[in-house]
Amino acid sequence: MAAAAEPHVLQPGELKRSITTKQLYFYVVGDVLGSGIYVLVGLVAAAVGGAFWMAFLAGVAIATITGLAYAELVTKYPQAAGASLYINKAFRSPVLTFFITICMLSANMAAVGSLAAGFVRYFSGLIGLSEDAIWVSTIVAVVFVAIITVINLIGITESVVANVVMTFIEISGLVIVVTIGIIALAEGVNDPSVLLQFNTEGGAGSAVLAVLAGVSLAFFAMTGFENAANVAEETIDPQRAFPRALIGGMLTAGVVYVLVSIAAALAVPIETLAGNTLLEVIRADLFFIPATVMLVIFGVIAMIAISNTTLVTVVAQSRILFGMARENVVPAMFAKVHPTRRSPYVALLFGAAIVSALLVIGAAIRTSQAGQPEETQLDIVDRLATITVVFLLFIYALVIVACLKLRGTDEGERTYHANTPLLIVGIIGNLAVLAYTLIDDPDALLWVAGLLAVGLVLYLAQKFFGTKKARLPGDDGGVPEAVEPPPLSKER
Numbered sequence: 001m002a003a004a005a006e007p008h009v010l011q012p013g014e015l016k017r018s019i020t021t022k023q024l025y026f027y028v029v030g031d032v033l034g035s036g037i038y039v040l041v042g043l044v045a046a047a048v049g050g051a052f053w054m055a056f057l058a059g060v061a062i063a064t065i066t067g068l069a070y071a072e073l074v075t076k077y078p079q080a081a082g083a084s085l086y087i088n089k090a091f092r093s094p095v096l097t098f099f100i101t102i103c104m105l106s107a108n109m110a111a112v113g114s115l116a117a118g119f120v121r122y123f124s125g126l127i128g129l130s131e132d133a134i135w136v137s138t139i140v141a142v143v144f145v146a147i148i149t150v151i152n153l154i155g156i157t158e159s160v161v162a163n164v165v166m167t168f169i170e171i172s173g174l175v176i177v178v179t180i181g182i183i184a185l186a187e188g189v190n191d192p193s194v195l196l197q198f199n200t201e202g203g204a205g206s207a208v209l210a211v212l213a214g215v216s217l218a219f220f221a222m223t224g225f226e227n228a229a230n231v232a233e234e235t236i237d238p239q240r241a242f243p244r245a246l247i248g249g250m251l252t253a254g255v256v257y258v259l260v261s262i263a264a265a266l267a268v269p270i271e272t273l274a275g276n277t278l279l280e281v282i283r284a285d286l287f288f289i290p291a292t293v294m295l296v297i298f299g300v301i302a303m304i305a306i307s308n309t310t311l312v313t314v315v316a317q318s319r320i321l322f323g324m325a326r327e328n329v330v331p332a333m334f335a336k337v338h339p340t341r342r343s344p345y346v347a348l349l350f351g352a353a354i355v356s357a358l359l360v361i362g363a364a365i366r367t368s369q370a371g372q373p374e375e376t377q378l379d380i381v382d383r384l385a386t387i388t389v390v391f392l393l394f395i396y397a398l399v400i401v402a403c404l405k406l407r408g409t410d411e412g413e414r415t416y417h418a419n420t421p422l423l424i425v426g427i428i429g430n431l432a433v434l435a436y437t438l439i440d441d442p443d444a445l446l447w448v449a450g451l452l453a454v455g456l457v458l459y460l461a462q463k464f465f466g467t468k469k470a471r472l473p474g475d476d477g478g479v480p481e482a483v484e485p486p487p488l489s490k491e492r
Contacts, residue, residue, distance in 0.1 A: 028249025036221025055214025181263020
């Protein structure tokens with residue numbers, strides 16, 4: 001009789017592989033199908049017009065192609081650390097790797113700020129808070145960030161099951177919107193031709209530029225799948241699971257986003273939806289439940305979606321700082337863990353402070369713009385979402401380049417190979433949207449520079465006051481010791 005195989009004994013620094021392909025699929029769906037659609041749909045509609053579903057479709061296409069590069073790289077390097085690991089493997093430049101890590105950290109902080117401001121919009125809609133109450137809204141946003149931070153300080157951990165539950169809660173809200181769209185189509189509320197109308201005013205000038213303007217915002221809703229790479233070490237048979245789960249999850253989320261966009265355009269006049277949230281679809285009162293009741297239900301669903309996304313994004317940003325401190329890239333104080341709660345409290349508090357500063361700066365700018373036309377005033381959700389997209393488009397383009405550069409390296413029989421022409425299209429797509437975003441909103445560079453300055457300060461502090469040389473993710477080809485995977489939950 002053959003001897004039974006001995007169970008695998010985990011080594012120090014090794015993570016347990018327990019996530020199945022189905023669980024990873026729901027993780028990706030929950031990660032991508034986050035609160036971006038709840039927060040940004042009105043802004044995308046304002047940029048594009050009735051055909052704003054095309055912006056989401058284009059965003060899904062670019063993001064999915066980027067996901068192909070991640071799928072290939074994960075099958076080569078089933079380790080935590082994501083973009084930082086891949087960039088370091090391809091270019092072996094500590095400075096570039098550090099820069100990419102800071103960009104990812106900055107993107108997370110900007111995303112938290114945008115989500116907090118989006119939460120306030122739903123909260124204000126439920127309690128009737130005026131949009132002119134700038135500082136009251138800012139205080140609510142800062143308190144929201146503080147509460148999320150406190151939850152993380154307590155040591156919150158979410159399982160894959162919790163992720164699936166939260167995903168279904170979010171989907172339930174989007175199913176309501178799609179149902180309302182079907183009712184609107186049946187009752188002839190809006191002419192279906194609205195789905196082919198473009199906003200060519202305000203400098204857009206053409207349908208293509210209008211869609212590009214929308215994609216630069218819609219892409220915010222498509223991001224977050226990068227976090228899936230961080231659970232590679234916990235996935236069973238990642239070479240098989242990741243390509244299926246990542247591509248399948250992206251396509252599923254994309255279909256939902258397009259359907260929701262079409263439904264919203266059919267149910268509500270674009271001028272009403274523009275700049276607002278999906279609550280406008282509920283206010284149309286086309287559902288079989290009265291709008292007064294549905295506004296509360298849908299508002300709660302949206303705030304749950306945004307809260308869950310923000311919670312995990314805050315976890316991610318603190319883990320980036322924590323991992324960088326463990327690798328001696330930033331000051332060691334960020335690696336401090338609470339003795340009883342076991343949470344990286346210094347990293348969490350630092351992140352909350354930076355996000356709060358972004359929100360306060362935004363409020364100060366809006367206050368100084370009082371009396372100016374509304375279209376010229378700062379929209380903090382728009383601005384912080386744009387900053388997030390600027391960072392991520394650059395990172396994603398570089399990841400695809402890294403994928404192509406690493407072709408023929410560390411490959412095995414089970415390595416997934418992404419289609420090369422598609423990857424080239426992905427690089428062009430990411431860079432095209434990035435270029436348009438910066439040309440259309442050059443002021444975003446000032447905010448980008450401000451966040452990068454924070455990273456520079458951390459770098460200089462470690463360089464002059466640190467005692468050890470940094471060992472960046474993937475330097476020795478092994479599993480990075482310092483990068484702890486995020487909780488099994490969701491993001492944007």
